[in-house]
Amino acid sequence: MNTRMADHVREALEQMIVTGEFADGxxxxxxxxxxxxxxxxxxxxxxxQVLAASGLVELLPRRGAFVRxxxxxxxxxxxxxxxxxxxFCGRLAARRVTPDVLAAIRATVDxxxxxxxxxxxxxxxxxxxxxxxxxxxASGNEFLEGEAQRLHRRLQPFRxxxxxxxxxxxxxxxxxxxxxxxxxxxxxxxxxxxxxxxxAVQGGKFxxxxxxxxxxxxxxxxxxxxxxx
Amino acid sequence: MNTRMADHVREALEQMIVTGEFADGxxxxxxxxxxxxxxxxxxxxxxxQVLAASGLVELLPRRGAFVRxxxxxxxxxxxxxxxxxxxFCGRLAARRVTPDVLAAIRATVDxxxxxxxxxxxxxxxxxxxxxxxxxxxASGNEFLEGEAQRLHRRLQPFRxxxxxxxxxxxxxxxxxxxxxxxxxxxxxxxxxxxxxxxxAVQGGKFxxxxxxxxxxxxxxxxxxxxxxx
DNA sequence: GTCAAACTTTTTGTATACAAGAATTTGATT
DNA sequence: AATCAAATTCTTGTATACAAAAAGTTTGAC
Numbered sequence: 001m002n003t004r005m006a007d008h009v010r011e012a013l014e015q016m017i018v019t020g021e022f023a024d025g026x027x028x029x030x031x032x033x034x035x036x037x038x039x040x041x042x043x044x045x046x047x048x049q050v051l052a053a054s055g056l057v058e059l060l061p062r063r064g065a066f067v068r069x070x071x072x073x074x075x076x077x078x079x080x081x082x083x084x085x086x087x088f089c090g091r092l093a094a095r096r097v098t099p100d101v102l103a104a105i106r107a108t109v110d111x112x113x114x115x116x117x118x119x120x121x122x123x124x125x126x127x128x129x130x131x132x133x134x135x136x137x138a139s140g141n142e143f144l145e146g147e148a149q150r151l152h153r154r155l156q157p158f159r160x161x162x163x164x165x166x167x168x169x170x171x172x173x174x175x176x177x178x179x180x181x182x183x184x185x186x187x188x189x190x191x192x193x194x195x196x197x198x199x200a201v202q203g204g205k206f207x208x209x210x211x212x213x214x215x216x217x218x219x220x221x222x223x224x225x226x227x228x229x
Numbered sequence: 230m231n232t233r234m235a236d237h238v239r240e241a242l243e244q245m246i247v248t249g250e251f252a253d254g255x256x257x258x259x260x261x262x263x264x265x266x267x268x269x270x271x272x273x274x275x276x277x278q279v280l281a282a283s284g285l286v287e288l289l290p291r292r293g294a295f296v297r298x299x300x301x302x303x304x305x306x307x308x309x310x311x312x313x314x315x316x317f318c319g320r321l322a323a324r325r326v327t328p329d330v331l332a333a334i335r336a337t338v339d340x341x342x343x344x345x346x347x348x349x350x351x352x353x354x355x356x357x358x359x360x361x362x363x364x365x366x367a368s369g370n371e372f373l374e375g376e377a378q379r380l381h382r383r384l385q386p387f388r389x390x391x392x393x394x395x396x397x398x399x400x401x402x403x404x405x406x407x408x409x410x411x412x413x414x415x416x417x418x419x420x421x422x423x424x425x426x427x428x429a430v431q432g433g434k435f436x437x438x439x440x441x442x443x444x445x446x447x448x449x450x451x452x453x454x455x456x457x458x
Numbered sequence: 459g460t461c462a463a464a465c466t467t468t469t470t471g472t473a474t475a476c477a478a479g480a481a482t483t484t485g486a487t488t
Numbered sequence: 489a490a491t492c493a494a495a496t497t498c499t500t501g502t503a504t505a506c507a508a509a510a511a512g513t514t515t516g517a518c
Contacts, residue, residue: 003509004290004471006278030499040473042271045501046278049235053282061233062479062500077372081317088313143306232479233501259469269503274471291470291509 006043009033010050017056017067018157020217024069028057054154071220072213075158079201082155085148086135087196090179093138094188101138102183108134109176116173124169125160131176135195138183161212162205172198235272238262239279246285246296247386249446253298257286283383300449301442304387308430311384314377315364316425319408322367323417330367331412337363338405345402353398354389360405364424367412390441391434401427 002008013033016022028048030041037044052059058068070078097105108131115123132152136145162168175198182191201209213219231237242262245251257277259270266273281288287297299307326334337360344352361381365374391397404427411420430438442448 002290006471007290041500042472042474046275046471049275049278050282053279061231061236064500074372077370080370081373081376084313084317088310141306141309143303144310147310235501270470271502271504275501293470 004043005037005039006046009037009039009044010047012037013047013051014054014056017051018218020069020157022067023217024067024220026067027063028065028067030064054150069218069220072210074220075155075209075213076201076206078151078155079158079199082148082151083196083200085144085151086132086199087192089135089139089141089144089148090182090191090195091188092140092144093135094183094186094191096140097138097183101134105131105134105138105180105183109173109180112173112176116169121163121169124172125163128163128172128176135179157216157218158209158213161216162209164212165208168208233272234266234268235275238266238268238272239276241266242276242280243283243285246280247447249298249386251296252446253296253449255296256292257294257296259293283379298447298449301439303449304384304438304442305430305435307380307384308387308428311377311380312425312429314373314380315361315428316421318364318368318370318373318377319411319420319424320417321369321373322364323412323415323420325369326367326412327369330363334360334363334367334409334412338402338409341402341405345398350392350398353401354392357392357401357405364408386445386447387438387442390445391438393441394437397437 013028022028030044034041034044048057048059048065051057052065056068057065059065108127111127112124112131115121115127129152133149136148136152139145139148163172175194178194179191179198182188182194242257251257259273263270263273277286277288277294280286281294285297286294288294337356340356341353341360344350344356358381362378365377365381368374368377392401404423407423408420408427411417411423
């Protein structure tokens with residue numbers, strides 16, 4: 001266990017930001033937060049640095065730390081990159097996956113199926129996370145695994161929105177099976193293509209995502225523009 | 230201009246690490262560095278946090294900050310991801326590039342050519358950086374642009390090694406022309422393929438890179454393993 | 459000579475103090 | 489009442505102080 005207060009505070013703030021507890025552009029008040037977490041400003045400010053590095057807050061010199069939610073178009077851009085990273089993982093995995101990792105993926109897809117049939121969306125969510133992480137691992141490129149995982153984490157709150165949509169779970173499961181099959185057969189092109197489409201925001205998914213984005217607490221403030229008469 | 234000492238210190242440390250002034254695994258002595266930079270430990274430690282976030286140092290709780298150079302295989306992995314990100318930028322750029330950005334790319338390729346013919350390898354290096362950054366911009370995906378730029382920056386010291394190799398400059402220039410042509414024609418497949426091969430470490434480039442890696446100050450210490458009799 | 463326990467020194471993590479810059483209020487002036 | 493500058497308050501950035509953990513050293517038993 002990590003005993004550094006700075007790390008606890010960072011995790012707590014990360015969670016708070018990602019669950020929409022702060023509005024876009026809101027200033028993180030050092031003194032108030034220090035009291036709330038029962039720490040001094042020192043570890044709090046160390047946490048701010050890390051949050052800024054991951055893009056969750058913006059640090060304006062001598063002004064403070066301001067939370068930064070992605071605008072809708074930024075979220076779409078992030079998903080576009082995520083789709084490509086996963087597609088790449090799939091392409092590599094089809095060639096490089098080891099028997100034990102493949103077995104683990106198979107088990108996870110089965111678990112997804114069980115959750116889907118039971119209508120257990122929380123369970124499905126959990127197994128889905130495992131599935132994707134294992135695809136990253138299967139790529140055999142640890143740096144890629146880390147980057148993919150980092151972006152995956154960043155997109156977590158938005159993905160959660162998406163999975164609520166009716167029928168999405170069964171659709172997702174079918175695609176998992178296709179991906180698994182492609183890996184078993186070493187078919188890198190299929191693995192790549194199916195994974196890309198699985199993650200990409202396109203067709204109906206675009207509208208679903210837009211709808212839940214607009215309802216969420218993670219909206220960016222529209223930029224202030226000068227209006228005419 | 231940014232007046233925060235923490236930022237100055239971070240930049241200075243980044244430069245020192247990337248130019249091999251510290252050995253892999255070396256501890257960054259807070260007190261000594263604080264004296265050297267004429268600051269207290271507070272801004273120094275804030276700098277450590279962001280260096281850790283970017284992977285340049287590793288923070289071990291209650292132990293300190295240790296510089297972390299990538300092992301050879303890690304560097305290869307990073308180049309593998311870089312190649313894919315650039316390929317993706319190229320694919321998008323072929324469809325999305327705006328006339329003004331395209332004109333700027335054309336100008337930069339011409340500048341590359343001039344530098345190559347003049348045998349000005351520093352000039353070529355500079356224009357090459359500009360070329361790649363503009364490809365990222367041309368993708369029309371600002372998040373992708375940022376991520377690509379971030380990784381590009383991280384690989385900078387290793388790319389610098391590679392460009393010293395004889396004949397590499399002319400080869401590189403030819404590929405730039407091919408990429409430009411593909412963008413002009415909106416040929417996303419060619420743009421993607423040529424960019425991937427342009428960046429990827431493969432064939433002779435692998436051996437060139439390995440040779441310069443071994444000579445450099447950026448080697449990782451081989452992990453300590455127990456030896457048998 | 460080796461090992462371990464007790465101690466000393468060094469170093470990290472956090473609290474606090476304080477100066478300088480930003481925001482806000484006040485008050486004078488129009 | 490609106491505007492602007494001086495004064496005041498608040499906030500950030502950095503230095504310093506201090507407790508607790510880790511590393512290093514000494515001492516003593518075997």
